Amino acid sequence: MTIMTLAIKVRKKKRSLAAADRSGKKxxxxxRLRRKxxxxxxxxxxxxxxxxxxxKGKLKxxxxxxxxxxxxxxxxxxxxxxxxxxxxxxxxxxxxxxxxPVPPQAAVVEAVPPPAAPPSVGPxxxxxxxxxxxxxxxxxxxxxxxxxxxxIQTTDVPFGILDFPLNVASRMDDTTWAHKETQHxxxxxxxxxxxxxxxxxxxxxxxxxxxxxxxxxxxxHWELPDFPDENLPGFDLVNEVWVPTSFVHESVSxxxxxxxxxxxxxxxxxxxxxxxxxxxGLPSNQFLFxxxxxxxxxxxxxxxxxVIEAFKxxxxxxxxxxxLVLKINNMSFQPSDLEGLRELVSGHSNIxxxxxxxxxxxxxxxxxxxxxxxxxxxxxxFGLGLAEAMxxxxxxxxxNWSGNTDFMNPTNSCPVNYxxxxxxxxxxxxxxxxxxxxxxxxxxxxxxxxxxxxPEWRHSIAANGQQTIRNEYSxxxxxxxxxxxxxxLGLV
Numbered sequence: 363m364t365i366m367t368l369a370i371k372v373r374k375k376k377r378s379l380a381a382a383d384r385s386g387k388k389x390x391x392x393x394r395l396r397r398k399x400x401x402x403x404x405x406x407x408x409x410x411x412x413x414x415x416x417x418k419g420k421l422k423x424x425x426x427x428x429x430x431x432x433x434x435x436x437x438x439x440x441x442x443x444x445x446x447x448x449x450x451x452x453x454x455x456x457x458x459x460x461x462x463p464v465p466p467q468a469a470v471v472e473a474v475p476p477p478a479a480p481p482s483v484g485p486x487x488x489x490x491x492x493x494x495x496x497x498x499x500x501x502x503x504x505x506x507x508x509x510x511x512x513x514i515q516t517t518d519v520p521f522g523i524l525d526f527p528l529n530v531a532s533r534m535d536d537t538t539w540a541h542k543e544t545q546h547x548x549x550x551x552x553x554x555x556x557x558x559x560x561x562x563x564x565x566x567x568x569x570x571x572x573x574x575x576x577x578x579x580x581x582x583h584w585e586l587p588d589f590p591d592e593n594l595p596g597f598d599l600v601n602e603v604w605v606p607t608s609f610v611h612e613s614v615s616x617x618x619x620x621x622x623x624x625x626x627x628x629x630x631x632x633x634x635x636x637x638x639x640x641x642x643g644l645p646s647n648q649f650l651f652x653x654x655x656x657x658x659x660x661x662x663x664x665x666x667x668x669v670i671e672a673f674k675x676x677x678x679x680x681x682x683x684x685x686l687v688l689k690i691n692n693m694s695f696q697p698s699d700l701e702g703l704r705e706l707v708s709g710h711s712n713i714x715x716x717x718x719x720x721x722x723x724x725x726x727x728x729x730x731x732x733x734x735x736x737x738x739x740x741x742x743x744f745g746l747g748l749a750e751a752m753x754x755x756x757x758x759x760x761x762n763w764s765g766n767t768d769f770m771n772p773t774n775s776c777p778v779n780y781x782x783x784x785x786x787x788x789x790x791x792x793x794x795x796x797x798x799x800x801x802x803x804x805x806x807x808x809x810x811x812x813x814x815x816x817p818e819w820r821h822s823i824a825a826n827g828q829q830t831i832r833n834e835y836s837x838x839x840x841x842x843x844x845x846x847x848x849x850x851l852g853l854v
Contacts, residue, residue, distance in 0.1 A: 487575060489854045490520035491844075492547040494564065494572075495555030495581075497525045498534040500691075500722070501656060502746060503583070506606070506627060507555035509837070510581065511539050513628035516841035519854050522548050524572075526556065526564055536722060547572055551853050553604070555581045558596020565599060577601050577853055581625075582614060583743040585663065585764065586785075586796045589613045606744040607765035623847060626768070628840035629749045629831050637727035642716060644731065645685060649814050652732035652756075654689040654725070654747050657696045662789040666690075668738035668803050670706050670713065675807035677814075684814060685712040687732055689725070693717045730754055734813055734820075738778060738806055740798040742766050748775075749835060752827035757820050759809050763799040769835065774826035776809040778802060 491514055495507030514521050522544040527534060552572065554561060561580060565573065580600040582593070594617060597603075602621040605611045615622045639646050651673060655664035666688060673686045688707075693700045700717060707713040720728065729735070735751035737760040742748075745766030748758050752775065760766055762777030770777055780799035787794050813820045833839075848854045 486546065486548055487550045488520070488548060490522075490549030490551065491848075492524060492549050492552045492572075492576070493521055493555070494524045494552055494568075495526055496534075497523050497539055497543070498527070498536050500533045500536055502659060503555065503557075504536065505722075505746060506581070506583070506744075508536070508538060509627045509629070510553065510555060510844075511542065512630060513837040513840040514844060516628075516838045517845045519845055519848065520549065524568070526560075526567060533719065538722075547576070550576055551848060552576050552578045553581060554578065554600070557582050557584070558593030561596040561599045573599055577851065579604055581605075582610070584610050584613050585741040585743045586792060586798060587613055588796055589617045590791060590793075591617075592791070607768045609765045609767070610743050625843055625847065626835055626840060627744060627746065627749070628837035629746075629753045629835045630837050631726050631729070631750045631753050632723060633727045633730045633754075634723050637724060637731070639731045641724075642687075642728060642731065644687065644714060648683060648685040648712065649734070650732040651684070651686045651734050651736050651759075651810060652689070652729060652751075653687070653736050654691070654729070656691040657699060658692050660789050660792065661696065661699045663740050663792060663798070665738050665740050665801070666703060667706060668801055668806070669736050670703070672736070672738060672803045672806040672810060673713070674710070675803060676810040679709070680711050682712070685714060686736075687728075688713070688715045689720075689728060690715065690717045691719075726750070729756070732756070734759065734810070736806070736810065737761065737766075738801040738803065739764070739766075740800065741792075744768075745770075749831055752824075753831045753835075755824050755828040757813055757824045758827060759806055759813070761799050761801040769830055770827075774823055774830050776813070776823065778809065779805045 493507065493511055493514065495510075496504040497507050497511070498504065511521070511523060521542070523539055523542045524545075524547060525543055554564060556564060558580065578600045579602055580596060581604045582596075583606065584590070584593075597619055600620060602623060603614055603618060604623050604625040605614055606624070606626050608624060611622055611624050644650065651669075653666060653669045655661070655666060669688075670686070673684075677684050688703065690700065690703075700715075703715060707715065716728070729747075729751060733756065735748060735756050735758045737745065737748055737758070739745070739761050741763070742761075742765045745760065745764075748760050748766050749769060751758050752769070757776065758770065759776040759778060760770060761780050762770070763780050763782075767777070779802040781802070782797050783800045785792055785794050785796045785798055792798070845854065
């Protein structure tokens with residue numbers, strides 16, 4: 363191949379490449395123009411559409427719909443992530459429990475997280491306590507509020523009392539704390555001694571102003587393992603809940619969205635030296651067993667029939683050396699219960715029923731006059747009568763289940779064996795599906811018999827019981843627990 367031929371071929375190749383390049387550029391230019399035209403058309407269409415929407419007044423509506431959709435998506439995503447975090451937290455807790463089980467008492471005293479910020483100090487909002495409850499009512503809830511006042515008084519925390527007289531079908535004559543009663547809340551912390559279902563009535567009675575800008579604590583009682591849904595709306599009005607025992611703590615914690623803290627009752631019993639057995643027409647030469655209950659607390663739960671049966675099993679009929687005293691409060695609300703009890707004790711001259719109204723000092727003095735307290739309850743939130751008897755140095759025979767097990771054990775009292783059974787039928791707030799204890803009356807009878815015949819053992823457990831209550835449940839000890847909790851929250 364000559365040099366001339368080679369040069370011609372190279373020239374042809376260059377021409378063909380240049381032609382291809384020109385055609386490629388033309389194609390690109392065409393595509394660019396097409397895209398540009400499409401964009402211009404789209405913009406024009408959009409502008410025309412906007413003009414039409416503006417004319418019709420629909421643009422704002424469209425924007426609102428779009429924003430709502432976006433918010434909905436965000437909320438859904440947030441809910442899902444929150445649900446996932448809860449699930450992970452729950453699973454982690456379950457794993458930890460499997461590895462190292464925590465005893466119930468430890469679970470009660472574990473640290474409770476404080477709120478983000480305490481209420482600000484202002485008029486009617488100084489550091490201190492507004493104690494709110496049935497302060498004059500002669501019922502268990504009223505007595506628990508009065509015990510709280512006594513415990514708080516042992517500290518240097520200032521407090522005032524707001525009496526709540528509504529929804530109490532009982533006597534309202536206890537004026538022990540009338541000197542501390544006020545019409546308006548003066549402090550930054552409310553302690554409401556009433557259950558969740560009563561809080562809504564309190565809100566209506568006192569107004570929402572009572573709750574606003576204050577740290578609200580509900581002091582609640584309950585006697586069965588499953589906390590009732592009727593009380594759940596009460597959680598919306600409180601920042602935390604205090605309960606008197608580990609048993610109530612476990613029940614409430616399962617459904618509580620707020621911290622639950624165990625603060626027991628402070629026990630102190632005032633008696634009159636001028637009141638004795640003659641005051642109540644009781645024999646002076648008998649060993650007297652004693653049971654006391656309020657009909658409004660439900661006879662089925664307090665179970666006086668079991669106490670009568672155990673007494674009959676323990677001692678022969680009309681034994682002159684022993685007796686049983688039954689003190690029944692508010693019997694007028696359920697007169698049929700009294701008739702049933704009278705039938706049970708008919709023919710037994712050493713079983714005495716006292717159903718007349720007594721003052722608090724008279725009730726305490728009656729307890730002081732007797733020798734042993736018996737409670738074969740099916741359930742208790744705390745067991746105030748039992749603790750008061752132990753404070754006075756009386757031996758106590760009681761079902762070994764529910765709230766009273768916080769302060770009762772075989773060295774300081776006589777715990778009675780039991781079996782857990784279904785409630786079976788509705789008894790007021792205690793529904794058929796729930797569980798409670800059926801005490802062993804034969805075991806109770808044996809313990810009652812031994813107490814009479816073994817004075818050395820009787821004195822030993824009575825002394826231990828008195829020491830437990832006076833050392834661990836005194837108003838001073840409980841008052842300090844209240845103060846420390848409020849201090850940890852930055853409220854005092």
